[in-house]
Each structure stands twice: as C-alpha cells, then as structure tokens.
Amino acid sequence: PRTQKLKRPFEFIVSALRGVRARVSSEIDVVDYLIRMGHAPFQYPTPDGYPDVASPWTGTLLWRWHFAIALARNEVSENIKVEEKILIEKAGGVDGLAASLLGRNPSVEEQAAIERSGEPLALLMASPGFQWR
Known part of the structure; x- marks a missing residue:
C-alpha cells in the first residue's frame, strides 16, 4: 500500500487557498506563514x-493551525477573502464542504467534531485529514 505523506507547508497553504477558492494577488500575503513553518x-x-x-514538518502543526x-x-x-457561508452553501452543506476539502467523506468522528465546532472551515483545514496528501 502507498504510504501517505504530510503536505509540506507550501502544499498545505496552496491546498487551503485552493480549497476555499481564494484569489491571491501577491505571494507576500502568505510568505510570512511559510517562513514561520520553516519553508x-x-x-x-x-x-x-x-x-x-513528514518528520521535519510535524513541528509546524501549530503554525498550520x-x-x-x-x-x-x-x-x-x-487581499484574501473567504466567504465560509457561501462555500458551505455551494458545497451542499458542511458535509459537502468536508468532502471537498478532505477528498473523501468525513468519518463519523470527524462529522461529530464538525457539528460541535463553531468554525467548521477552520477545523477542517486544521484537521489531520487535511494535512496529508
């Protein structure tokens, strides 16, 4: 079986920005986060x-969160705007957004955590399932 790899910080940031369909006018907007994540x-x-x-990047989880x-x-x-309510609506609900961001349907445990969360988008992007490629 294929082993999963932890996204490098650049991959994490790009996948998060793409996942929320953000438009970025300048790399300056995210380069500070890349530096803080060691990338x-x-x-x-x-x-x-x-x-x-994975091992060099596991210490960057706090900055990813x-x-x-x-x-x-x-x-x-x-310069970067995210419309969480519109993303959820277009995805057909929070479960649809989760499936879109994770590339699969959320597990029962993930669904329960999402339902308890007041910030489902942040939780999904900070989740273990989003950290792996």
Whole structure:
C-alpha cells in the first residue's frame, strides 16, 4: 500500500487557498506563514531542496493551525477573502464542504467534531485529514 505523506507547508497553504477558492494577488500575503513553518521560498541551503518526508514538518502543526484559523476568519491578509457561508452553501452543506476539502467523506468522528465546532472551515483545514496528501 502507498504510504501517505504530510503536505509540506507550501502544499498545505496552496491546498487551503485552493480549497476555499481564494484569489491571491501577491505571494507576500502568505510568505510570512511559510517562513514561520520553516519553508521559506528558495532558502533551503542545499540543492536537493526541502525534505519530502513528514518528520521535519510535524513541528509546524501549530503554525498550520494558526493559518487555517486566520484564513477562515479572513485574517491572513486584507487581499484574501473567504466567504465560509457561501462555500458551505455551494458545497451542499458542511458535509459537502468536508468532502471537498478532505477528498473523501468525513468519518463519523470527524462529522461529530464538525457539528460541535463553531468554525467548521477552520477545523477542517486544521484537521489531520487535511494535512496529508
């Protein structure tokens, strides 16, 4: 069986932005988060590039959660706007949004957590299921 890989910070941010259909006018809007997650663009000291295994990135989870919450609350940048209610409506409800973001239907445990959450979009993007590719 194929093993899952943790998304690198760049992949996480891009998948979150794509998942909420955000339009980004400048990379400056997200580069600070990349730096905080240890994935500063073009800064890896050796030509082989940033690691493609999970262990170097598991320490970045707190900043991933911060980004997910900030994105859902429209606090990343004044240039990035997310309309959570419209996303949920277009997805046919919170379960549809979860399926869209996770690439699968949410588990029973995930559904229960989403229902308890006052911020389903932030919870979904911060969830373990969204961290893996």
